Amino acid sequence: MSAVGTLFGGRLPPDDPAPLYLRLQERIRGAIQSGDLKPLDALPGERDIAEAFGVSRVTVRKALGGLVEGGMLRQRQGSGTFVAPSPHKVEQPLSRLTSFSEDMRLRGLEPTVEWLGRETSLASPQEAMRLQLSPSERVSRLRRLRLAGGVPMAIELATLPLRYLPDAMLEASGLQPVRALQRLSAANLAAEDAALLGVATGAAALAIERVSFLASGQPVEYTQSWYRGDAYDFVAELLLRRDA
Numbered sequence: 001m002s003a004v005g006t007l008f009g010g011r012l013p014p015d016d017p018a019p020l021y022l023r024l025q026e027r028i029r030g031a032i033q034s035g036d037l038k039p040l041d042a043l044p045g046e047r048d049i050a051e052a053f054g055v056s057r058v059t060v061r062k063a064l065g066g067l068v069e070g071g072m073l074r075q076r077q078g079s080g081t082f083v084a085p086s087p088h089k090v091e092q093p094l095s096r097l098t099s100f101s102e103d104m105r106l107r108g109l110e111p112t113v114e115w116l117g118r119e120t121s122l123a124s125p126q127e128a129m130r131l132q133l134s135p136s137e138r139v140s141r142l143r144r145l146r147l148a149g150g151v152p153m154a155i156e157l158a159t160l161p162l163r164y165l166p167d168a169m170l171e172a173s174g175l176q177p178v179r180a181l182q183r184l185s186a187a188n189l190a191a192e193d194a195a196l197l198g199v200a201t202g203a204a205a206l207a208i209e210r211v212s213f214l215a216s217g218q219p220v221e222y223t224q225s226w227y228r229g230d231a232y233d234f235v236a237e238l239l240l241r242r243d244a
Contacts, residue, residue, distance in 0.1 A: 012024065012027070012053055012054075012055070020055050020059045021059045021060075021062040021063040021066070022063075024049075024053060024055065024059060024060065024063040025063045025066055025067055027053075028043070028063065028064075028067060028073075029067065029072065029200060032072060032083055033200060037083050038083060039083050039084065039085045040082055040083060040085055041082065041083045042079075042080050042081070042082050043064070043073070043080065043081040043082065043083070045080065046060045046061060046064070064081055068081070069195065071084055071151075071152050071195075071196070071197065071198020071199075072084055072198050072199075084151070084198060085151065100146050100153075100154065100156070110148070110149055110150075111146065111147070111148055112146075112147045112148075112150070113144050113145065113146055113147070114144065114145040114147065115142075115143075115144055116143040116144060116145055116155070116196075117141070117142075117143040118140070118141070118142055118143070119140075119141050120138055120139065120140050120141070120162055121138065121139065121141075122135070122136070122137070122138055122139075123135070123137055123138065123139045123159075123161075127139055127159050127222055130159075130209075130211050130219065130222040131159070131160075131161055131211070131219045131220075131221075131222050132218070132219050133161060137161060137162070137163075138161075138162040139159050139160060139161055139162055140159070140160050140161075140162050141157060141158070141159050142156075142157070142158045142159075142160075143155070143156070143157045143158075144156050144158075145196055145197075151198075151231075152196060152197045152198050152228070153197075153227065153228060153231055154197075154225050154226060154227045154228070155193055155196055155197065155225065155226045156223060156224070156225045157223065157224045157225070158221055158222070158223045159221070159222045159223070159224075160220065160221050160222075161220070164220060176214075177212035177213060177214060177220055177221060178213065178214065178215045179212070179213050180210050180211060180212040180213065181210065181211050181213075182208055182209065182210045183208070183209045183210075184206060184207070184208050185206075185207045185208075186204065186205075186206070186207070187204075187205045187206070187207035187226060188202045188203065188204060188205065189201065189202065189203050189204075189205050189226065189228075193205075193226055197226075197228045198228075199228055199230070203228070203229065203230075204229035204230075205226045205227060205228055205229050206226070206227040206229055207224070207225070207226055208223075208224070208225045208226075208227065209222075209223070209224055210222075210223045210225070211223075
């Protein structure tokens with residue numbers, strides 16, 4: 001067996017009904033997750049992979065393309081395909097109300113955002129409850145992929161009453177939140193979200209619900225976020241209460 005075949009576990013079994021490119025993707029993903037391929041390692045060329053698995057270069061190209069779109073691989077023109085770098089491990093305190101961008105800049109990382117969708121509609125029952133809205137009130141939903149240093153870190157869905165300006169302009173409009181309530185829970189990422197974050201389907205994530213309030217006590221923003229579990233630690237400081 002060739003070195004390439006050994007790296008990826010040999011030829012694909014002929015009795016597996018899944019498409020060839022998906023089976024090849026799983027082999028490559030497995031080599032990355034097991035550590036056989038490490039961050040920034042170069043993958044063998046398309047021709048070598050095709051020969052090792054007995055598939056066409058079109059199949060190889062399709063398999064690699066899916067992993068590039070999911071953030072697990074990077075491609076450089078003229079240089080080949082590489083394993084994406086590991087995300088920076090971030091510790092975020094739970095005792096301060098800060099934005100993602102502020103947190104990343106404090107750690108020397110450049111925050112960026114990719115818009116995944118924007119829409120307006122009537123508030124759902126859950127949104128109406130969290131934001132204290134009437135059933136007839138409309139909301140704006142902003143779905144974004146948050147990155148730090150070019151690495152996907154979190155998916156965020158922010159919901160605001162339509163009567164307010166978009167959250168990026170809240171502070172300039174005198175509507176800056178002054179406190180928030182957060183709920184954290186464990187979650188496993190569905191295929192679409194996992195691909196956006198560059199991790200395997202079902203990977204562990206931190207799911208956070210946050211309701212932010214104005215100084216008047218009015219809820220102004222309801223945010224649902226999914227942070228990749230290999231990139232985030234949330235830290236809380238506990239003070240000992242001493243009874244008099």
